[in-house]
Amino acid sequence: MAMQAYHDWMQAREYSAGTIEKYSRDVERFFRETHAPSVPDKQTVADWRDSLVARGYSAASVNAMLAAVNGYQEFCGNPQGKAKPLKCQRRVFCEAGRELSRAEYFRLLEAARQTGHKRTLLVLQTLCATGIRVSELAYITVEAVRRGRAAIRCKGKCREILLPAQLCKRLERWSKRQHIHAGPVFLTRTGRPLDRVTVWKEMKALCKRAGVAKEKVFPHNLRHLFARTFYHLEKNLAKLADLLGHSSIETTRIYIMESGAEHQRLLEQMHLLL
Structure with a gap:
């Protein structure tokens, strides 16, 4: 029920279909991996962020997933439960294996x-x-x-x-x-x-x-x-x-x-x- 409400909340704010799909998927993953209550506390969110780093996810990927959970906290009226994203120095080049020539x-x-x-x-x-x-x-x-x-x-x-x-x-x-x-x-x-x-x-x-x-x-x-x-x-x-x-x-x-x-x-x- 909460996930559907979050989905509707994002639609009302005119998030793109791709963003809504990704945010929903990431938030579902967060709850599946943390077993947190419907309104998570900040420490739980921060611990999950750190666990993603420990599992080898890049800073950009971690921050993208964290943005979904922080958005959910906004939806819940719980902005104090948001965790800070990882600080990243802007990259000056991209991965050759991902660049289409x-x-x-x-x-x-x-x-x-x-x-x-x-x-x-x-x-x-x-x-x-x-x-x-x-x-x-x-x-x-x-x-x-x-x-x-x-x-x-x-x-x-x-x-x-x-x-x-x-x-x-x-x-x-x-x-x-x-x-x-x-x-x-x-x-x-x-x-x-x-x-x-x-x-x-x-x-x-x-x-x-x-x-x-x-x-x-x-x-x-x-x-x-x-x-x-x-x-x-x-x-x-x-x-x-x-x-x-x-x-x-x-x-x-x-x-x-x-x-x-x-x-x-x-x-x-x-x-x-x-």
Whole structure:
């Protein structure tokens, strides 16, 4: 009952569907592992946080799970029961094993083309060419394609993005062939907007043929590739933050981190050793 109420509380505050799903899962895990009462005390939350660290979870993962439990405490009217997140120094490079390269992205596109998955091919290009979240895919409508711009609403914020002309032509042709005359361009067989899980599964199905590690292939990595590509062309962090719909530039910085391999290459080029 409490979990359903927490779910409704997050919905009323317009949390994204992905956030609600993750927070619910993390809070359920907290109660399963701690056997805490419905309104936990601060020490129990802090001990659970520390146990996650001891089990080898990264600071970022621990803080993400802790945010869910602290949110639950807010919902319970128990803000004094929240535990402090771990302090993390901002990373200057990302893990190479998780970064999707431009070449790998094009191999995924080619795999989708060769296997005849036209919708998947267009979805991948739409996500990567616009930088939108997969949850925002429903805002790519027939009307938006005709205008060449889409009005995106997510997490209580609105922004307008431009759509590349070539992408608009391809989406317009797709819509006509699928007899979609209004509303979202990407639909399931039952006529519902394409959801995150479906996109995720279709992307994973391309990995073997494309020769790309599954760990690198998920919708949000296309958003990161868009951010890195844009920043290489236009060194304007504030503009990129607006395009991505970020409230904080600090969030945007995460998206443009180079891999550890690139960071190593820069260190070698500095020639500061005798």
